[in-house]
Amino acid sequence: MRKIRDIGASLLWNIGMGPLARALREPRELALAYHAIGKVEGSFAHVTISFEALKEHISYLRNRGYVFRQFRDAPVSGGKNAYIYFDDGFRSVREVVYPYFKNERIPATLFITTDFINQKKAQEVYLTWDEVRGMIDVFEIGSHGARHVKLNKIDVGEAEADMKRSREEIESHMGAPVQSFSYPKGRSSPELERAAARAGYQITTAHPRFHKVRPDPDDTMSIFLWKIILP
Numbered sequence: 001m002r003k004i005r006d007i008g009a010s011l012l013w014n015i016g017m018g019p020l021a022r023a024l025r026e027p028r029e030l031a032l033a034y035h036a037i038g039k040v041e042g043s044f045a046h047v048t049i050s051f052e053a054l055k056e057h058i059s060y061l062r063n064r065g066y067v068f069r070q071f072r073d074a075p076v077s078g079g080k081n082a083y084i085y086f087d088d089g090f091r092s093v094r095e096v097v098y099p100y101f102k103n104e105r106i107p108a109t110l111f112i113t114t115d116f117i118n119q120k121k122a123q124e125v126y127l128t129w130d131e132v133r134g135m136i137d138v139f140e141i142g143s144h145g146a147r148h149v150k151l152n153k154i155d156v157g158e159a160e161a162d163m164k165r166s167r168e169e170i171e172s173h174m175g176a177p178v179q180s181f182s183y184p185k186g187r188s189s190p191e192l193e194r195a196a197a198r199a200g201y202q203i204t205t206a207h208p209r210f211h212k213v214r215p216d217p218d219d220t221m222s223i224f225l226w227k228i229i230l231p
């Protein structure tokens with residue numbers, strides 16, 4: 001089935017449907033969600049995108065005239081912007097993405113789950129605070145919650161406390177204000193958006209201004225292109 005989907009996506013794009021749809025509705029504010037890149041960490045193959053695919057995405061976005069931005073710049077930015085972000089805090093962000101983005105001068109956002117950072121048991125998979133601190137010339141450090149729970153499944157007061165605790169932990173480790181929040185599993189709601197504001201965030205990945213794209217490991221380039229255009 002996947003093969004048929006891939007061929008269909010490529011065919012429709014190549015006969016001109018894709019470029020036409022793009023001319024009509026190419027989003028101006030694109031938020032692209034990644035997790036791990038390159039080597040598979042632990043059992044995380046389902047969220048690991050190849051480095052080659054990431055580089056292809058970057059080159060496409062550049063060719064289309066997107067400017068790469070961090071979430072904290074979203075409230076003031078105009079034009080055509082791409083907000084690339086990495087959820088959870090995987091080590092490959094340090095090992096693979098950081099040197100590449102630094103070299104290419106691509107600003108991005110790293111949303112960390114504070115309970116995952118510095119865990120002795122998880123150090124093969126997740127970053128340490130020292131590593132996070134060493135990447136602030138490329139990444140805005142945002143929060144992906146304290147415990148990585150689906151916030152729409154718990155009491156809103158408890159969700160707000162989780163968001164607030166993770167913000168305070170990051171701020172105490174980084175010595176700088178945290179402005180942006182990414183919802184674990186993408187689970188948000190208008191009520192949670194208000195809770196995020198009360199917890200001290202200026203912007204979240206659920207803000208309606210963003211067209212959100214989540215590349216998956218087995219996406220072909222045509223699928224990626226369609227994901228940018230389709231709602």
Ligand SMILES: [Zn+2]
Pocket residue numbers: 087088144148184185
């Ligand atoms: Zn996550």
